[in-house]
Amino acid sequence: SRSAAAAQEIKKLIEESDSKVTEGSRQVRDTGDVINGMVDDIKQLSTLVQEISAATIEQSSGIEQVNQAVTQMDQMTQQNASLVQESNHATQSLAQLSNQLRQLVAHFRINQTAGHAQVSLPASAAAPRVSHQHSDF
Structure with missing residues (x-):
């Protein structure tokens, strides 16, 4: 149904x-x-x-x-380079002074008969004529 x-x-x-x-x-x-x-x-x-x-x-x-650290190393390297440059300049100055001193010493004449030392400078030197008595030179 x-x-x-x-x-x-x-x-x-x-x-x-x-x-x-x-x-x-x-x-x-x-x-x-x-x-x-x-x-x-x-x-x-x-x-x-x-x-x-x-x-x-x-x-x-x-x-x-x-x-x-790299920046510090760079600064130190620059400082070292500057110190080396200054050292080179100082070395050159010392070499020049040494040469000048060697030239001055080469012109020393010791006058044994007078009993005193006399310094004779070349005409190119700016230093005046000096004489020393009783010197150990």
Whole structure:
């Protein structure tokens, strides 16, 4: 009869509905599991990003220290070069003075008969004529 067929049709619709609700619930659970897994992965990723950030800051600090050391070495190298240049100039000046002194000493004449030393400078020397008595020269 019609009533039995309608009841049968309603029963079939309820079973299909129940099956779809059960499948929907399973899909919701699976989606929740996937989302929970993603949350865990995001937490791990966040931890890794923080570690990378900390390592980057530490590396940056190390690079800054290396830069400061290189700058100090550059300054010291420039100072050393300046000192070497000054030393070279001083050495040249000393060599010139030594040559002048050698030329002056070469013109010393000791007058043994007079008992005193006499200095005779070449005409190019600017020093005046000097004589020393009782000298150890």
